[in-house]
Amino acid sequence: MISFECDYNNGACQQVLDNLIRHNNAKPTPYGFDEFSERAKHCIREACGLPDAQIFFLTGGTQTNATTIDSMLYQYEGVICVGSGHINVHEAGAVEFTEHKIITLPDYQGKMEAKVLDKYLDDYMHDGNKDHAVHPGLVYITFPTEFGTLYSAKELKDIYQVCQNYEIPLYIDGARLGYGLMADGNDITLPYLARHCDVFYIGGTKIGALCGEAVVFTNRKAHKHFFSIQKQHGAVIAKGALIGLQFEALFTDKLYFKLSEHAIKMAMRMKELFIRKGFEFYVDSPTNQQFVILDNEQAEKLSRKVEFSHFGQTDRHHTICRFVTSWATTEEEIDELEKILG
Amino acid sequence: MISFECDYNNGACQQVLDNLIRHNNAKPTPYGFDEFSERAKHCIREACGLPDAQIFFLTGGTQTNATTIDSMLYQYEGVICVGSGHINVHEAGAVEFTEHKIITLPDYQGKMEAKVLDKYLDDYMHDGNKDHAVHPGLVYITFPTEFGTLYSAKELKDIYQVCQNYEIPLYIDGARLGYGLMADGNDITLPYLARHCDVFYIGGTKIGALCGEAVVFTNRKAHKHFFSIQKQHGAVIAKGALIGLQFEALFTDKLYFKLSEHAIKMAMRMKELFIRKGFEFYVDSPTNQQFVILDNEQAEKLSRKVEFSHFGQTDRHHTICRFVTSWATTEEEIDELEKILG
């Protein structure tokens, strides 16, 4: 059975695996202080156009979000996020586990709007009881969003401007960063994104790696004891080169972008198939996640031949079905889907 | 200047103070294990019609909410609350500080609706990824709500039924419990409320006491080590009789209810004044908090003679002004307000 269930039910891409094999006996310095991690950081700094960026490698997305957010907040501060944000709904309370509140704003197609953020912060600043409330200490957005949508360059700039007006840093969750950057119509480059936030992470797990995410502090404002905070979170691995080696491969010869581009190409072929068959979409996504509305019967029937996931319901009779491609999706799998859709 | 700013800018009512004075030299057992606390608990059990209720005294509302909620949740569980709920907006993140998420639902006039709760829980139960989400472990409502509104007996029953269907306990924040129970049109009695939840607290600070809240577990399901949890929260005071003595007075000769009734009488006089003068209300509150919409100029002018608080804005030119009465509000103060309103 073909699967479009998610973008993490596969192994590593070949070049990543090869790099692990090649240097398996290299005896690297532990805890991420090895030469491969250093090289990987160098490559990422180059790709971001930020020669001074501070970079840390962690293992997975939830861990990266909780550790990074916790490192940036004072104890009485919370993080602002749209209600549909990943940290708010799918991370088992990992942020609250670090004692910080997630302050939620309404979203538009999964995105935070600069004006909504501005209104919230303005109200907060003028609230006579603000010391009885959680202080907003960080803004969190995802690129792409949970709905596969993207901020335009203008939208990101506006949000960052609001953040700067209130002196609150901006953090971008890039679990699927490559799939956003390589999407049709996207007008944000990696250097542009890096210049319009204070910290972001480059997702490896969903794009070619076995595990691993790279947190990039753009302004040299990483907590000076980030390592200890990482350790306290159980987020340091002894053999740090495991992640360094993978990112070195991903950021050599633009592999990360090529893998992402491929996934997008497959997603657009898939999207076209659904359009051609007259299906409606829950949201118009230019990225590797497509949200198709099927009536429950169709969904049930299709699920016998294709793996996908249920994202919700539009009404009692219709299901929002999520179909996801990845760097590992093949043309043959899309062909097969085409056959099945008939 | 007269003040309707809040219901906690005064001392204790005379009977409460007298009881403190009378037994000042009694050498009570510390940490709340004294005879006065025992007697107070007895009186409260009688008033609730629950001879077996487990009762604990704490100092203030935020402390009581955080300690009680934390005691009822497993680490991976969160508490469900409407977005406008006190724990979500005015307690400085005290619940998240205990590592628990507040899961927010939309409210209707400050109230949680049984059908909205049911829908949320039903969706949660059917969510294939529910183990990646925070588990709902408790439902929190306030009586009266932040907007001064009240649940009807039917509404409370319906919410509790949903809770029971999903085996999730219900907790009622009664910071202003008396002001709700004695409100015009309220059809909930203390025993009824006690039978339709698993735990609630009776607010003392806002109704006659200097400090102190009484947590009542209705079903003998208080955590067996509630005392240690209370201590861990810094919520045990050495001279526990300070609170016991106050509640003994409040629950002798129905004092708590009489104090509350008086505040409601004053609030209704005040409400009538505003109605008579043609003011609009943000919400129709039968309790001691009245939310009047004034244009900004009116609000500014009135604030020179009367203390009240700003609750928000309906538009750029209109402010929602909160006027609060308490057990300590006098007829003279309302007369004075009448004169000022002209």
Added chain:
Amino acid sequence: MISFECDYNNGACQQVLDNLIRHNNAKPTPYGFDEFSERAKHCIREACGLPDAQIFFLTGGTQTNATTIDSMLYQYEGVICVGSGHINVHEAGAVEFTEHKIITLPDYQGKMEAKVLDKYLDDYMHDGNKDHAVHPGLVYITFPTEFGTLYSAKELKDIYQVCQNYEIPLYIDGARLGYGLMADGNDITLPYLARHCDVFYIGGTKIGALCGEAVVFTNRKAHKHFFSIQKQHGAVIAKGALIGLQFEALFTDKLYFKLSEHAIKMAMRMKELFIRKGFEFYVDSPTNQQFVILDNEQAEKLSRKVEFSHFGQTDRHHTICRFVTSWATTEEEIDELEKILG
């Protein structure tokens, strides 16, 4: 039965109670921003000789320790304390509840030794793996200690010097501060103590008040959002004047010191009685807590007529019995003890 069980099984001293009664109808500003609290702070600043000290009122000792310590530490930092320190043994893990480790050092008669602290910090600084350990962020001592012993002026100065050498602040828990300051042989004054630490608290609960402790930041280094942290801890009471009024009374006409002096006088009479009868002491305490070694039979027999507490055992057959006086202890009670001891 007479009781020397503890110094918190009584009400308030008369002047404190009178002040509460006198201003009961004063309608003070809530949350501690009232004039009485301001006046109390002024009196305390005078007594400390620190016109700029930042002062906050909290309700009880455990709450005060947890809130103050948490406010002074970064998330990856811990607090250094002797193993017998109150926060380490009798506060139900309230410090760890705020996610901070207590790093324990061995004590000498309940006291931390400057050289032991210096050795620990020196080792830490030279530890190649120090980023894998909890960073020491605060030093906590008690005055008097759990054993009723006192630091000399020289000892305190030496500890503070070590703290300053390593740029780690010093916090003094003064739950029984007055009983230390007024002890025979003590060579530390309140201003001296205030100049030799960064923050300390003046215990009210055990010395004349119903509840309340005053945290004094000596160097204007209180966290700028201490109020929000206090609120987050559930450590703000709505009617803050309750504590302000008590401290105003305690720091008017040196009441705090007179109450303490009386307790010490009673303790010394008691001590002499035990000495005269040939009892041994577990430790030589100049303060209001006396630790007498009784054989188990004696202890059992005495406990029928006098209340005291068990502090531990020196061997199977001997119990360390703690006898405590307070401001409320009367000459008659000591006379009665004398009769009982025979």
Added chain:
Amino acid sequence: MISFECDYNNGACQQVLDNLIRHNNAKPTPYGFDEFSERAKHCIREACGLPDAQIFFLTGGTQTNATTIDSMLYQYEGVICVGSGHINVHEAGAVEFTEHKIITLPDYQGKMEAKVLDKYLDDYMHDGNKDHAVHPGLVYITFPTEFGTLYSAKELKDIYQVCQNYEIPLYIDGARLGYGLMADGNDITLPYLARHCDVFYIGGTKIGALCGEAVVFTNRKAHKHFFSIQKQHGAVIAKGALIGLQFEALFTDKLYFKLSEHAIKMAMRMKELFIRKGFEFYVDSPTNQQFVILDNEQAEKLSRKVEFSHFGQTDRHHTICRFVTSWATTEEEIDELEKILG
């Protein structure tokens, strides 16, 4: 330069790497619900002689300890550990980060003694103020210890007996489990260990894997929502097969034991070299960590040719140097050390 600095400065053993390569394209179910993880669990259950054991895979040691301990404790409980225990000194406060206290006992050569544990628990149970203290909720020991020492079968049995007497579970940190099990003179087998504790973990990172630890609950008492707790800790990786595949290899054909045996053989050769040269040892370790006392000059000189770590000092002039072998240590490296020692 040859390195005996630690047992985690290398890659994976060949069979582990081969298994990852072989199944790289297998499209496993995410989050650890894949067939490889299932197979690995099956193999581990067989090796433990526990057909019903509940097994979870995590990434590293600190994470495993914090997650497992947190899952087993109520909020008011702490974990008992010797002062030198890894969680107490080298995990950056990761346990306290979950709000639990580490209650420390003195050790004997890194080991907890049954009688010391028994005394502590007995005292606790008889402490009249025990509700003001942290409740002991778990006992934590390491096998081997931080000093490379081992519990005998008798010693482990005695400790477990004490735990059972007080109904407190026992958790064994097996970061270097294999190196303990295969040590000369060890009389504990894996099944014996599994029968004498409630939960333990089998360290993979230090014995053949790139990352990964296997937590084994022996009595079917894993928290029913362990997965959610794991997620909340940021301790779930999306591609769980990464760990499953490694443990499948390690527990096929006794690889885990063979790798461990090799490390011990190398360690014993090394130990003999040091003995032959007349060096003293800080402790007599039968496992892969050897603690040799060098005078500072010797240490400095040796460090130019051999990597090892500093463990502390016996006096100003002597350093405790830790030399560690692993599954990856070669005979050639020991030969080289022999040459260097001269």
